[in-house]
Amino acid sequence: MAKSVDQTVDVAIVGAGIVGLGHALAAIDRGLSVVVIDRGSVQTGSSIRNFGHACISVQSGAAQVHADRTRELWLRLVEEAGLWHRADGGFVVARAEDELDVLREFRARRPDRVELLSAEETAASTGTGPGVAVGGARLLDDLQVDPREAVLRITDHLRSRGVEFQFGTAARTIRSGRLHTTRGRIAADQVIVAVNYDVDHLFPELGDRYQVERCALDMLRVEIPGLRAPLRGPVLTGWSMLRYSGFAGLPSLGRVRERLHSGHPAFAALDVNQMYTQWRDGSVIVGDTHHRGDAVDPFQRENAFDELLDATASLFGQESRRDLRVVERWQGVYASAPEEFLVDEPLDGVHVVSVTTGIGMTTGLGLADRVVSEIYEPVGA
Ligand SMILES: Cc1cc2nc3c(=O)[nH]c(=O)nc-3n(C[C@H](O)[C@H](O)[C@H](O)COP(=O)(O)OP(=O)(O)OC[C@H]3O[C@@H](n4cnc5c(N)ncnc54)[C@H](O)[C@@H]3O)c2cc1C
Known part of the structure; x- marks a missing residue:
């Protein structure tokens, strides 16, 4: 002491x-x-x-x-503190035409921050399964750190x-x-x-x-033995379009929300942002659900993990969640207001x-x- x-x-x-x-x-x-x-x-x-x-x-x-400003400081700390990082950008997988429309509208709004990718380019950058992506985008300024x-x-x-x-x-x-x-x-x-x-x-x-609340998230790290290509950077999906403020107000966003929420009510109820980053050892971080309230329920429900794993298997072209090996599970909490x-x-x-x-x-x-x-x-x- x-x-x-x-x-x-x-x-x-x-x-x-x-x-x-x-x-x-x-x-x-x-x-x-x-x-x-x-x-x-x-x-x-x-x-x-x-x-x-x-x-x-x-x-x-x-x-x-x-x-x-944070980007500048991360890149400085990469040099000064010797941080591992990826600087190839972030990647958005579009799995439906309306998601592609959102990405086209986003590109028109922020031409300096995004480039559109073909279905093949998206799959090659994100490891998604055959026929999963109809197209995608690279978010040019995004970074990944450990x-x-x-x-x-x-x-x-x-x-x-x-x-x-x-x-x-x-x-x-x-x-x-x-x-x-x-x-x-x-x-x-x-x-x-x-x-x-x-x-x-x-x-x-x-x-x-x-009005600060606690937002609790379910997270996993998995190995995907059949992964088709390494993830060049963080991978977002249509669910992420509903979350980040840069997409807000785009004309096609309402259609994406309606289709995702009506087609995947369990995912919508868990308030999922389906996204991924890959570690240096090849394992993939999978997330995430969101539960808001004054207190955090410490009891993580297995159905949330099942939903995340099913969606992950489907995105990366695996037969079922049994093709993924879970390495870790954890709960994260952040301030929400x-x-x-x-x-x-x-x-x-x-x-x-x-x-x-x-x-x-x-x-x-x-x-x-x-x-x-x-x-x-x-x-x-
Ligand atoms: C699962 C999850 C995924 C996320 N993914 C992303 C992402 O990919 N990109 C992104 O931008 N953001 C992400 N976030 C959000 C991001 O992680 C947080 O916004 C950020 O880490 C908050 O940093 P912080 O320093 O405020 O909090 P913390 O890292 O929680 O640090 C707060 C510290 O304060 C200390 N503390 C508290 N009370 C006291 C006290 N009375 N006395 C002394 N010490 C005290 C705690 O011990 C703690 O170490 C994610 C968050 C979670 C939970």
Whole structure:
């Protein structure tokens, strides 16, 4: 057990997920002294439980601004922290004409961010089965990282640059200029609270005001022995078109929604975003369902996994889910609210920052950079 601490820093950060790490990076870049606390003995939150898909090309509004900056920062961290990554873009598989129409409309809206692919090109880039894709698209700016590796390497990298990490240390109370932890008191000019959905534990009134809920997701990692081609990048489907804001308002989207929801009621009830990323060892991350509420039901239902596995077997041209070997199952949780981001200063010098949709790997580093830029001068200003 570490002894209680009593120290003074410029910036104290609560939470060592990608959002907290992004703030630490932005602060250390400005030559500030930084301490990051996390209640876990290592990071086990959303930032290691996700697909590792920086879904840059299909955002809009503020999310697009944060995503574009996040892309720059990921590529910088690839170099500085030695992160594994894929930068061939993301891929959307269209399995019906209306999905292809959405992709054509998206291309007309964002010609710089997407290129359309033939059915053959789509299958060759995504490993989908014969006759599955009628066409597709490459999302040019998307990146893939390995979240489990990235979080640890970024932590080591920041530590080597002088950021102090205190794990196994929870925030108890937060006041202007002062953070009381389970291991002592830290005096800090600025306190940044990046605790994801647990914002309501520390600032219940903010949780209420922003209507923050917990969104729980069922995830799997599988081996697909009969996979026809490696996945060149993250793979999205028609279900993803219903989710990302960059597709919102496209004329053909309503037809896709109606067809998918009426044809696949079980999938619709599970609120699935059918998507995939492939690990370096060839295994494939499969997801994901969404259940929202104040509390997370810890009991994952097998029917959700069956639905995901059936759909995966069908997409990749396998006879049945028995052709897939499940390597891992897990539950992820992220903050969910009507607005995409919660950025507030409930007390002078205390900043609460949470990505309140499931796009923290896409936007978190850029959002953090913006928050720190608004407190201090931008780097080089
Ligand atoms: C299954 C799943 C798949 C996803 N896929 C993607 C994807 O492909 N692309 C994408 O862009 N986004 C994705 N997301 C969303 C993304 O992972 C999150 O938005 C992001 O990781 C949130 O980062 P964070 O730092 O806020 O949270 P976390 O990583 O959860 O970190 C918060 C940290 O705060 C700590 N903490 C909490 N309370 C306290 C306290 N009182 N004192 C000290 N420490 C505390 C916790 O221990 C935790 O380590 C996915 C999320 C899930 C769950």
